[in-house]
Amino acid sequence: MSNFIRVFAPATISNVGPGFDLMGFAIDQPGDIIRMAKNKDNFIHIFNETDCCLPEDPEENVSSVGIQALLDQLKVQQGFDLIFEQKINPGSGIGSSAASAAAAVFGANALLGSPLNINQLLPAVLKGEFVASKSLHADNAAPALLGGFILIRDYHPIDLISLPYPADLICVVIHPDIEIKTSESRKLIPKEIKLETALEQCGNIAGLVTGLTTSNYELIGRSIKDVFAEPYRSATIPGYAELKEELLCMGAIGAGISGSGPSIFAFCRDSGMAGKIAEKMESIYSEKNIQSKVYISKISSSGTRVL
Amino acid sequence: MSNFIRVFAPATISNVGPGFDLMGFAIDQPGDIIRMAKNKDNFIHIFNETDCCLPEDPEENVSSVGIQALLDQLKVQQGFDLIFEQKINPGSGIGSSAASAAAAVFGANALLGSPLNINQLLPAVLKGEFVASKSLHADNAAPALLGGFILIRDYHPIDLISLPYPADLICVVIHPDIEIKTSESRKLIPKEIKLETALEQCGNIAGLVTGLTTSNYELIGRSIKDVFAEPYRSATIPGYAELKEELLCMGAIGAGISGSGPSIFAFCRDSGMAGKIAEKMESIYSEKNIQSKVYISKISSSGTRVL
Numbered sequence: 001m002s003n004f005i006r007v008f009a010p011a012t013i014s015n016v017g018p019g020f021d022l023m024g025f026a027i028d029q030p031g032d033i034i035r036m037a038k039n040k041d042n043f044i045h046i047f048n049e050t051d052c053c054l055p056e057d058p059e060e061n062v063s064s065v066g067i068q069a070l071l072d073q074l075k076v077q078q079g080f081d082l083i084f085e086q087k088i089n090p091g092s093g094i095g096s097s098a099a100s101a102a103a104a105v106f107g108a109n110a111l112l113g114s115p116l117n118i119n120q121l122l123p124a125v126l127k128g129e130f131v132a133s134k135s136l137h138a139d140n141a142a143p144a145l146l147g148g149f150i151l152i153r154d155y156h157p158i159d160l161i162s163l164p165y166p167a168d169l170i171c172v173v174i175h176p177d178i179e180i181k182t183s184e185s186r187k188l189i190p191k192e193i194k195l196e197t198a199l200e201q202c203g204n205i206a207g208l209v210t211g212l213t214t215s216n217y218e219l220i221g222r223s224i225k226d227v228f229a230e231p232y233r234s235a236t237i238p239g240y241a242e243l244k245e246e247l248l249c250m251g252a253i254g255a256g257i258s259g260s261g262p263s264i265f266a267f268c269r270d271s272g273m274a275g276k277i278a279e280k281m282e283s284i285y286s287e288k289n290i291q292s293k294v295y296i297s298k299i300s301s302s303g304t305r306v307l
Numbered sequence: 308m309s310n311f312i313r314v315f316a317p318a319t320i321s322n323v324g325p326g327f328d329l330m331g332f333a334i335d336q337p338g339d340i341i342r343m344a345k346n347k348d349n350f351i352h353i354f355n356e357t358d359c360c361l362p363e364d365p366e367e368n369v370s371s372v373g374i375q376a377l378l379d380q381l382k383v384q385q386g387f388d389l390i391f392e393q394k395i396n397p398g399s400g401i402g403s404s405a406a407s408a409a410a411a412v413f414g415a416n417a418l419l420g421s422p423l424n425i426n427q428l429l430p431a432v433l434k435g436e437f438v439a440s441k442s443l444h445a446d447n448a449a450p451a452l453l454g455g456f457i458l459i460r461d462y463h464p465i466d467l468i469s470l471p472y473p474a475d476l477i478c479v480v481i482h483p484d485i486e487i488k489t490s491e492s493r494k495l496i497p498k499e500i501k502l503e504t505a506l507e508q509c510g511n512i513a514g515l516v517t518g519l520t521t522s523n524y525e526l527i528g529r530s531i532k533d534v535f536a537e538p539y540r541s542a543t544i545p546g547y548a549e550l551k552e553e554l555l556c557m558g559a560i561g562a563g564i565s566g567s568g569p570s571i572f573a574f575c576r577d578s579g580m581a582g583k584i585a586e587k588m589e590s591i592y593s594e595k596n597i598q599s600k601v602y603i604s605k606i607s608s609s610g611t612r613v614l
Contacts, residue, residue, distance in 0.1 A: 019509075019513070020506070020509075021506055022506060022513065023513070151510070151513050151514065151517065153511065153513065153526075153529075153530060154507070154514075154529075155510075159510075159514070161513075161514060161517055161526065163517060164521065189502065190502065191501060191502050191503075192499050192500070192501060192502065193499070193500060193501075193502055193505055194498060194499060194500075195496065195498050195499065195535065196498075197505075198505035198508065198509075199327070200461070201505065201509055202325070202326075202327075202505075202509050202512045203329050203458070203459060203460045203461055203462075203466075204460065204461070205509045205512060205513045206329065206330075206458050206460065206468075206513060206515075206516045207458065207460035207461075207466070208513075209513045209516045209517050209520075210516050210520060213516075213517060213520040213521060214471065214520060219460075222461075222466070223460060228502065228505070
């Protein structure tokens with residue numbers, strides 16, 4: 001087994017209020033862990049040691065599609081064995097597909113002797129993630145790969161900006177056990193909007209970025225408001241409005257839907273408050289007889305890496 | 308004349324690329340200068356020593372409407388004499404109406420013993436400016452009053468954020484002698500837009516704010532792109548596309564329409580380049596037999612003030 005490497009890719013919170021499709025950040029845990037090695041038969045074999053279901057068809061699997069995109073980009077042929085040791089729950093809204101694609105592409109590149117640098121891996125990761133999300137958006141893939149808090153300023157071509165952020169910002173995420181598919185959730189969002197709605201989102205994303213770069217927590221809080229997706233997606237998450245209101249009353253800096261949901265994130269500054277937020281999140285879903293997992297993490301400056 | 312005060316309000320560059328209706332900054336010059344004093348007849352009298360035309364009907368004049376809004380807010384009656392010594396050209400796109408309203412309201416408040424602080428004057432200034440622009444937007448009024456580089460994060464209620472910016476940023480503005488009325492120019496802009504267009508603007512305003520707060524000049528430059536207003540307004544300014552392209556080729560950091568035009572601004576970092584940009588601007592309009600005025604200024608941290 002000495003030719004195997006173990007690769008970790010973190011979960012990510014995307015959208016972050018007004019950053020719909022444009023912003024995301026990595027957290028410390030959970031994440032995907034894949035053991036990987038080259039093989040000799042030119043096929044990508046995927047083995048699953050986790051409890052999660054992974055698509056068996058290679059054309060439906062974000063990892064194999066991502067690796068194939070990398071191989072096409074490099075114009076080489078190579079087979080790999082991938083063993084999933086740990087997997088973020090699919091459909092959780094914390095970048096499960098992005099983490100699998102990022103880990104697989106990063107690992108394959110490493111096993112090939114790192115012909116590409118980490119930034120150059122993003123196109124292959126996006127092609128992998130596309131299989132699951134049916135849309136090209138980098139707000140999970142970019143932070144999963146690179147770590148930190150990422151702004152995708154432009155998609156044509158992709159322009160990633162690594163945002164400064166306050167080091168003491170703590171993120172609490174709850175994943176209630178309801179599956180929402182990004183590809184379905186996306187269909188809820190209108191393709192045409194009012195100019196004044198767009199201006200509201202522009203004001204808030206500019207406010208959020210200013211708050212992050214200047215460590216202005218109140219500004220971060222009042223800027224975490226999404227008028228593009230949240231009005232349509234919130235109805236798909238039982239208890240969302242109630243939970244958000246409670247968290248803000250308790251003193252959370254801000255709260256919102258993570259990705260397309262059902263996960264919900266909140267920001268706070270101290271670990272005592274983070275614990276209280278986590279308890280409140282769990283108790284609200286427990287009352288609804290919905291199982292959940294809660295994660296408390298700082299924003300992680302590390303992205304995908306060999307363990 | 309000892310009971311007269313002299314009030315200066317600066318010109319302002321609003322929109323600033325992707326900051327349509329949400330961003331603006333003050334420049335050192337030009338500006339409005341009004342001599343003001345209280346009178347005893349409870350009317351607002353406006354005298355004009357400048358070459359510019361000012362509306363004689365008090366209900367059409369931004370200064371008198373602004374002062375009346377202040378008096379209504381304070382629930383007091385008072386007449387004033389206003390003598391315009393210096394006036395930014397109306398319809399220039401560098402905040403002429405905002406400057407007149409800001410100077411008048413600021414001066415009236417000062418003459419009343421400053422019952423309100425400067426932030427509290429904004430509603431009255433906006434009511435004044437509304438007379439000219441027929442829309443409530445604060446991206447000229449707020450920086451004219453407060454100085455600096457202002458983000459209007461929200462309009463309901465108004466939330467002004469004073470943005471950090473690199474101290475060495477120089478703004479060159481040309482005002483070609485073509486009058487464009489904001490109220491007319493605004494009608495060109497569609498009220499419904501595609502979501503993807505909105506996301507492009509969101510990415511760019513977030514990029515611009517990040518560039519400003521982190522002194523990343525390249526990021527400022529590539530973020531100064533407006534997909535809401537510029538595609539419709541640029542056709543109303545002869546030579547705009549050509550001039551913008553030339554300025555960027557010369558090495559300007561970024562360039563765009565100031566407000567609703569016809570003024571055009573460009574950013575650069577050194578005074579040598581600013582001089583070259585100014586020459587290029589003038590020569591392009593001179594070739595078209597259009598008279599113009601050019602101003603070179605840093606972003607001014609000072610807003611409206613008693614001289």
